[in-house]
Structure formats: structure tokens, C-alpha cells
Amino acid sequence: xxxxxxxxxxxxLLDEYKNRLQLSCTCDECxxxxxxxxxxxxxxxxxxxxxxxMYVKAEFVDKQNMTSLFVKLAECAKIVxxxxxxxxxxxxx
Amino acid sequence: xxxxxxxxxxxxLLDEYKNRLQLSCTCDECxxxxxxxxxxxxxxxxxxxxxxxMYVKAEFVDKQNMTSLFVKLAECAKIVxxxxxxxxxxxxx
Numbered sequence: 001x002x003x004x005x006x007x008x009x010x011x012x013l014l015d016e017y018k019n020r021l022q023l024s025c026t027c028d029e030c031x032x033x034x035x036x037x038x039x040x041x042x043x044x045x046x047x048x049x050x051x052x053x054m055y056v057k058a059e060f061v062d063k064q065n066m067t068s069l070f071v072k073l074a075e076c077a078k079i080v081x082x083x084x085x086x087x088x089x090x091x092x093x
Numbered sequence: 094x095x096x097x098x099x100x101x102x103x104x105x106l107l108d109e110y111k112n113r114l115q116l117s118c119t120c121d122e123c124x125x126x127x128x129x130x131x132x133x134x135x136x137x138x139x140x141x142x143x144x145x146x147m148y149v150k151a152e153f154v155d156k157q158n159m160t161s162l163f164v165k166l167a168e169c170a171k172i173v174x175x176x177x178x179x180x181x182x183x184x185x186x
Contacts, residue, residue: 037139039095039137
């Protein structure tokens with residue numbers, strides 16, 4: 001089993017800040033779109049055991065590192081919010 | 094749900110070629126180490142649905158793209174094979 005620790009870290013970050021990102025849609029589909037887009041722009045950090053995620057997480061206690069992650073997340077949230085593709089927002093088109 | 098399509102593609106590639114990579118150990122721990130190391134050196138391609146993995150896979154029908162993946166895999170296989178850290182190879186130390 002291999003896990004990208006950034007997946008967990010970014011998901012936690014999105015869950016924490018989704019209400020402050022001024023998202024036009026907060027359905028699961030849009031949140032997944034934001035997450036996938038952000039992770040594609042983030043260097044992967046694969047570990048072989050979920051216990052090891054905390055070692056990667058520890059690096060992001062540093063405020064500058066965490067801020068750069070947050071900037072990526074906010075940029076991707078804007079891209080998805082500007083043009084959401086979920087069923088809820090496209091059903092009227 | 095988000096999935097890194099490269100995870101599946103690289104795992105399939107490793108399964109196909111593991112017998113030809115002259116690995117010093119082929120236990121699950123070492124194979125995971127190779128996979129994690131390779132994925133950390135590979136640009137992630139996250140999709141929001143496992144059905145979409147095939148679109149990413151289609152890009153690697155191109156021989157040059159597939160070869161560059163294989164080169165990464167072989168390099169990481171050598172790193173792990175030179176210094177395996179699994180229980181089986183370290184229990185005598």
C-alpha cells in the first residue's frame with residue numbers, strides 16, 4: 001500500500017477552509033475537482049504506511065510551507081468556482 | 094474521491110516487469126518502497142473517478158512516454174535493491 005501524504009493534508013486543509021474560500025458550489029463533486037486540481041499542482045509525497053503521514057505533516061507546521069499550500073488551494077478553488085462542472089450547476093444549461 | 098492515475102499505471106508496470114528488474118528482494122515491503130519512490134519522482138495525474146484513469150493511461154500508449162516511466166521505475170528499483178530495508182533482509186543485522 002502506498003499513500004500520497006499530500007492527499008490527506010490537502011483534504012484536511014480544504015475541509016478546514018472551505019467555508020472561507022467563497023466557493024460558488026460546495027457539493028462533493030466540486031470539492032473533489034478542487035482537490036484533484038490542487039494535488040496535480042503539488043509535489044507528491046508518497047509513504048508506504050499511513051502512520052508515516054505525520055512525518056510529512058510535521059513539515060507543514062512551518063507557516064511558510066503551509067501558506068504556499070493554501071495559496072495553491074485558493075487558486076484552484078477559484079478556477080473551479082468560476083466554472084463549476086457538477087450536475088447541480090449544469091443541469092439548467 | 095480522488096485517485097492519482099499514475100499510482101495505478103506505475104503499479105501495473107511494476108507488476109509486469111518486476112521479474113526482469115533484477116530485484117534483490119521482491120517482498121511486498123520492497124515493492125511498495127519502489128512504487129513510493131517512483132511516484133514521488135513522477136508528476137501526479139489526479140482524477141475524480143476511477144473510470145477516468147483510462148484517459149491518462151491512453152497517453153502512455155505512446156512509446157516514448159512509457160519508456161520514460163519505465164526508466165524512472167528501473168532507477169528506483171535499483172536504489173531499493175541496493176539497500177533494501179524490509180524485515181526479511183534486515184533481520185540478520
